[in-house]
Amino acid sequence: MADIVETIQQKNPNDTVGILGAALDHYGDKIALAMSFQVGGAVLLDMIHRMGREVDVFSIDTGRLPEETYDCAHQITEKYDIKIQWVFPQHDTVEKMIQEKGIYSFRHSVENRKECCGIRKVEPLTRALAPYDAWLTGRRLEQGGTRHALEIVEADPKHEGKIKINPLVKWTVGDLWRYIRQYDVPYNQLYDEGYRSIGCECCTRACKGGEGERDGRWWWEEPEHKECGLHISYTNGSGI
16 A cells, blocks of 8 residues: 555646546556545546546445436436446345434434434445445545545545545635536536535535535534544544
8 A cells, every 4th residue: 555655645636637547557446436426526537537547436325315416327327338336225224223213313413413324325335345445536625624634645444454545635616617617527417506515415405605615514513523424534533
C-alpha cells in the first residue's frame, strides 16, 4: 500500500486524470467506483470512460432511493454501456428494525438514524467491497462539514487493508457542473429542483438559499453528525 499512496500523494491534486490513471494501473480489477448517482461519481465515470479505461461500478440500493436516482442510473448504464453491481440491505435485518422501532425510527434520535444507515448502507458496503483492495469516491473538501480533513488517498479503518481514493478532493461544485455540461454527462434531475446532495428520499431535501451543500441531508441533525457511517476520518477519528 505504501508505494501507491506515495505515488498518488506526489500527484498534483488537480491532476484528476493522473490520479485515476495511477490508481487503475496499480489495482487493475481490484478497484471499484462507488456510485450514488450524484455529480461527483458521474464525473469520475465519464473521465475513466474518456481515458479508454474500465472499472467495476457498484451502488447501494437502500430501499428508499428517490425515483430520480433510478432514472439517472438507467441513463448512465445506457450511455456508458456498463453493468452496475447493485447491493441491497439484508432483508431480515431491515424487517426486524422496522417491526421493533417503526418506519420512521431514524427521526427519533441520532443513534436510531445511524442504526438505519448502518443496516441499509454500511453493512451492504462491506459486502460490496469484499472483492476489492481499493475504492474510488466523489467526495470533496468543498463539501465542508464533516469532510474538512479529506485527503486524496486514505487508509480505510472500517475495512482493514483497503484504501479509499478521492480524486475530486480539490474540485468545486462549479468545476463539476462545468464538466457535466461540457461532456453532456447524465445527472440526477433532483439537482434541477434545488437538491445539492442526494441520498435516501426520506432523509434528503432541497437546499434553501444560502445553505451549504450538505444541509439538505438529515436537516434535523447538527452538522457534526451528517454522515451515514460509510466514511470515517483518518486524522481525528470523526466522520468525514
